[in-house]
Amino acid sequence: MSQRERTSVPVRDRLGAHLAIARLDHSIKNLFVLPGVIVPLSVDPALFNLHLIRTLVLALVSITLVACSNYVINEVLDAPFDLLHPIKKNRPAARGLVSIPWAYAQWLLMMAAGLAIALTISRIFALVALILWIMGCLYNFPPIRTKDVPYLDVLTESINNPLRMLLGWYAVTRVLIPPVSLLVAYWMIGCYFMALKRFSELSELHHSGDHALAGAYRASFKRYTPESLLVSVVFYASAAMLFLGAFIIRYRIELILSFPLVALTMAIYLRLAFQPDSAVQNPEKLYREPLLMASFSATVLVMGILLFLRIPRLEQFFLPTLPTTTSSEQEIFPANGDGPARQRRAVLAARVDEKQGRRKSAEMQAAQRRVSATEIA
Numbered sequence: 001m002s003q004r005e006r007t008s009v010p011v012r013d014r015l016g017a018h019l020a021i022a023r024l025d026h027s028i029k030n031l032f033v034l035p036g037v038i039v040p041l042s043v044d045p046a047l048f049n050l051h052l053i054r055t056l057v058l059a060l061v062s063i064t065l066v067a068c069s070n071y072v073i074n075e076v077l078d079a080p081f082d083l084l085h086p087i088k089k090n091r092p093a094a095r096g097l098v099s100i101p102w103a104y105a106q107w108l109l110m111m112a113a114g115l116a117i118a119l120t121i122s123r124i125f126a127l128v129a130l131i132l133w134i135m136g137c138l139y140n141f142p143p144i145r146t147k148d149v150p151y152l153d154v155l156t157e158s159i160n161n162p163l164r165m166l167l168g169w170y171a172v173t174r175v176l177i178p179p180v181s182l183l184v185a186y187w188m189i190g191c192y193f194m195a196l197k198r199f200s201e202l203s204e205l206h207h208s209g210d211h212a213l214a215g216a217y218r219a220s221f222k223r224y225t226p227e228s229l230l231v232s233v234v235f236y237a238s239a240a241m242l243f244l245g246a247f248i249i250r251y252r253i254e255l256i257l258s259f260p261l262v263a264l265t266m267a268i269y270l271r272l273a274f275q276p277d278s279a280v281q282n283p284e285k286l287y288r289e290p291l292l293m294a295s296f297s298a299t300v301l302v303m304g305i306l307l308f309l310r311i312p313r314l315e316q317f318f319l320p321t322l323p324t325t326t327s328s329e330q331e332i333f334p335a336n337g338d339g340p341a342r343q344r345r346a347v348l349a350a351r352v353d354e355k356q357g358r359r360k361s362a363e364m365q366a367a368q369r370r371v372s373a374t375e376i377a
Helices: 005-006 010-018 024-043 052-082 100-121 122-138 152-158 162-173 179-207 211-217 226-250 253-273 283-286 291-306 312-317 327-332 338-377
Strands: none
Touching: 010 100, 024 052, 024 100, 024 162, 024 179, 024 283, 024 291, 052 100, 052 122, 052 162, 100 122, 122 152, 122 162, 152 162, 152 179, 162 179, 179 211, 179 226, 179 253, 226 253, 253 291, 253 312, 283 291
């Protein structure tokens, strides 16, 4: 579009273009907030009340505004590169329908509004929201522009997953501390999805026969190959399951029953990445994949139930079976037919005591919060 055509865009079309670059349809990604809401509630159900519902509504509005602010600047800065893409060349900014000064104002105003709402929730929530916005700047703005650096692009874009989980967490509580193992697992599963998105995009561009086009469109594609991306996918998937397993064994052994569904969902997603014009390239359109949605919904439902369910026999089933005593202890307590059983009972008793201690600690913290709220009132 020529400069003259750009300036002659009707106001109605320009306003529609500015609304489009906020990518409100990407708000489906706010589902990544849910684990941060559900996990602390599974630890202390007393946190759920009418005030929390109001807080969660404000939190979702705040997160959406901050995320949309990042989408706006992404659209503006990527416009010259989107012109090289067979589909993205039709985006509003690439077509010249967007006023650049208005877009920058839109970017800042949406960020300011999102952070202002975040401050009404808590300072820690606002801080995480600010970090989410800053990561968007690092991802898009030169000279850093991490989206142009192989592997770093996936790692920095996917950090939004644990950040969104933290936003959900701090909307619910500021007392409980989120497990690091769960945050890292959430980060790595985001890397798995993002690396497959890159793989699908690169494969599609390579199939066009012009390999130079891929590097011109996205700088990181100059060094990526489909094979290197698939290798990274294996790494991210392995790391995600390792840290998820660490969280499950340490905090919620019942969640181990959901592993087959998690693996199935990841396998279906991997298969989709090999399809031409795959929805993996546009995650906001994944709802059109019925098999993936069925598997994903079942996984979320089962994991949600297991977070609130206790199955004591699972504790017994996964008790250690290898000796844990030293050689000197074995001399004092020689092994016999009752040794393994006694050891299992001792470990089980220790775990029960530990869980009771955590439960009592959570109850005391909840009581302290209620007392503090009463004093403030």
